[in-house]
Amino acid sequence: xxxxxxxxxxxEVVIERAIQTAGLSAIALVVLIFLFLIRESVPxxxxxxLTTLFATRWYPIESYFGVLPLILGSLMVTLGAAVVALPLGxxxxxxxxxxxxxxxRELLKPFVEVLAGIPSVVLxxxxxxxxxxxxxxxxxxxxxxxxxxxxxxxxxMALPTIVSVAEDALDAVPQTYRDAGLALGLTRWQVxxxxxxxxxxxxxxxxxxxxxGRAIGETMTVMMVTGNAxxxxxxxxxxxxxxxxxxxxxxxxMGEVAQGSAHYHVLFTVGLTLFLITFIVNLTAALVVFxxxxxxxxxxx
Amino acid sequence: MKLSRQLQQQLAFGVITLIAALVxxxxxxxxxxxAVQGAGAINWEFLTGFPHDGMKEGGIFPALVGTxxxxxxxxxxxxxxxxxxxxxxxxxxxxxxxxxxIRVAIINLAGIPSVVYxxxxxxxxxxxxxxxxxxxxxxxxxxxxxxxxxxxxxEEALRAVPQSFRIVSxxxxxSRWQTIWRVVLPQALPGIITGVILGLERxxxxxxxxxxxxAAFFLPRLPHSLFDQTMALPYHLFVISTQVPGMPVxxxxxxxxxxxxxxxxxxxxxxxxxxxxxxxxxx
Numbered sequence: 001x002x003x004x005x006x007x008x009x010x011x012e013v014v015i016e017r018a019i020q021t022a023g024l025s026a027i028a029l030v031v032l033i034f035l036f037l038i039r040e041s042v043p044x045x046x047x048x049x050l051t052t053l054f055a056t057r058w059y060p061i062e063s064y065f066g067v068l069p070l071i072l073g074s075l076m077v078t079l080g081a082a083v084v085a086l087p088l089g090x091x092x093x094x095x096x097x098x099x100x101x102x103x104x105r106e107l108l109k110p111f112v113e114v115l116a117g118i119p120s121v122v123l124x125x126x127x128x129x130x131x132x133x134x135x136x137x138x139x140x141x142x143x144x145x146x147x148x149x150x151x152x153x154x155x156x157m158a159l160p161t162i163v164s165v166a167e168d169a170l171d172a173v174p175q176t177y178r179d180a181g182l183a184l185g186l187t188r189w190q191v192x193x194x195x196x197x198x199x200x201x202x203x204x205x206x207x208x209x210x211x212x213g214r215a216i217g218e219t220m221t222v223m224m225v226t227g228n229a230x231x232x233x234x235x236x237x238x239x240x241x242x243x244x245x246x247x248x249x250x251x252x253x254m255g256e257v258a259q260g261s262a263h264y265h266v267l268f269t270v271g272l273t274l275f276l277i278t279f280i281v282n283l284t285a286a287l288v289v290f291x292x293x294x295x296x297x298x299x300x301x
Numbered sequence: 302m303k304l305s306r307q308l309q310q311q312l313a314f315g316v317i318t319l320i321a322a323l324v325x326x327x328x329x330x331x332x333x334x335x336a337v338q339g340a341g342a343i344n345w346e347f348l349t350g351f352p353h354d355g356m357k358e359g360g361i362f363p364a365l366v367g368t369x370x371x372x373x374x375x376x377x378x379x380x381x382x383x384x385x386x387x388x389x390x391x392x393x394x395x396x397x398x399x400x401x402x403i404r405v406a407i408i409n410l411a412g413i414p415s416v417v418y419x420x421x422x423x424x425x426x427x428x429x430x431x432x433x434x435x436x437x438x439x440x441x442x443x444x445x446x447x448x449x450x451x452x453x454x455x456e457e458a459l460r461a462v463p464q465s466f467r468i469v470s471x472x473x474x475x476s477r478w479q480t481i482w483r484v485v486l487p488q489a490l491p492g493i494i495t496g497v498i499l500g501l502e503r504x505x506x507x508x509x510x511x512x513x514x515x516a517a518f519f520l521p522r523l524p525h526s527l528f529d530q531t532m533a534l535p536y537h538l539f540v541i542s543t544q545v546p547g548m549p550v551x552x553x554x555x556x557x558x559x560x561x562x563x564x565x566x567x568x569x570x571x572x573x574x575x576x577x578x579x580x581x582x583x584x
Contacts, residue, residue, distance in 0.1 A: 022385025095321035119506025189310035217414025282412035
């Protein structure tokens with residue numbers, strides 16, 4: 001060890017220090033982001049009372065800062081997206097991983113990657129121009145800019161994440177499980193349904209969580225297609241009405257507020273809430289992923 | 302009994318194949334639809350002209366240039382830190398609590414909503430460090446957002462280099478850094494480049510992080526310095542499709558097409574590099 005140390009020249013020491021610093025930067029950045037969100041959020045609680053904050057009316061111009069409709073709006077759109085995306089994503093993952101012949105897999109995977117690559121603002125534009133009028137005409141409602149429209153597009157955007165993580169989960173099930181099932185006389189479908197899926201359930205759950213984590217943070221698409229009306233979504237009927245999410249509120253209003261105003265700080269509080277939600281979702285997913293380290297790489301790409 | 306099981310299987314496979322097709326077809330539809338609708342707007346003047354008449358006429362040149370600058374800026378921020386972190390994780394760090402914490406942090410960075418990055422960039426770079434709404438602030442924000450993608454793909458590429466390469470280099474008297482610089486990095490380079498392009502692709506298409514950190518609604522000139530605002534393609538598309546009443550659809554589709562083509566061509570480049578490198582690899 002001593003010998004190697006003397007062989008190492010001084011510039012290598014500098015480089016290795018730099019590399020170590022880069023390695024630690026990820027932790028430093030998460031902490032820094034968290035601290036800055038807190039720093040800018042705290043004054044909100046001094047300027048706005050808790051009863052105003054946890055109220056049902058968001059109308060900042062007249063100092064109504066009730067965040068409940070925004071939180072419920074985000075939850076509604078996200079849950080709607082999850083309900084649509086899980087079966088679609090899981091079926092696609094099963095197709096890619098278990099059913100498709102090699103050429104089908106080679107054909108499908110790039111398509112899913114292309115979907116992941118389309119900028120959210122382009123999807124939002126497509127949603128405004130094509131999907132929203134379609135929904136308005138089909139359901140015969142006054143506007144196509146609804147929670148449903150947002151949920152459908154978000155489901156689509158969550159698909160690449162869900163498909164790729166779920167496929168990894170299916171892939172991680174040992175081949176011997178399948179062979180044993182087939183040897184016992186099960187059909188390929190019975191093997192998938194009764195053996196592979198149950199064995200991969202943790203991974204599939206992770207896929208769903210990461211998909212939801214992505215969906216709740218989506219901003220541009222949601223802002224462009226959900227109509228942005230801050231009202232309490234209290235019934236299923238609200239799916240066919242405009243809704244306003246936390247992300248869209250920040251994106252739409254932060255550009256126009258005065259720095260240091262109550263509105264400014266409340267928007268940071270909304271951002272902090274989003275940060276905490278995604279932090280918890282991703283931390284939970286990360287802990288599951290650590291058990292199957294192999295998957296960790298794919299989760300991020 | 303046997304027949305019904307077979308039928309069951311055929312039915313299930315049929316449904317799954319149908320769903321997979323239903324997932325893929327709309328992707329094709331979106332890309333083709335925007336390409337067809339947008340193609341009419343694309344000409345030399347559209348790509349190299351400035352917008353005028355309240356953006357209802359003219360081209361997208363300043364937005365295109367702005368996006369190029371921002372992509373370059375993002376690369377300058379994210380590549381050294383990202384590749385450095387990947388080298389640390391793959392070549393230096395063992396499996397300790399610290400590296401686990403780093404991995405958790407990376408996963409969390411990847412999950413933070415883009416608009417929250419925008420808030421962070423506004424708070425730290427624009428206001429606290431007084432960079433103002435500028436290319437510098439925007440590039441730093443986008444760079445941090447891109448880090449997790451670059452770190453994870455670069456680490457994967459580094460780990461794929463066989464251990465025997467390192468052992469041979471060390472046994473020939475190479476130091477740890479010489480081994481990394483002369484042996485491991487060159488072998489992992491195509492994989493790293495692929496990851497970098499994929500990360501930059503995402504950054505180039507993002508709108509939310511640049512909303513409050515750099516993007517200008519309308520700026521009829523090119524940016525002069527790092528501390529200048531700039532227009533950018535994604536934000537420009539957002540502006541002309543939601544904020545400008547009576548905007549001609551032709552220009553909207555044209556802008557969407559240019560943005561999509563820009564981003565997807567990066568995606569294509571990345572896959573081509575990856576494919577080529579897989580074929581050439583001799584280990």
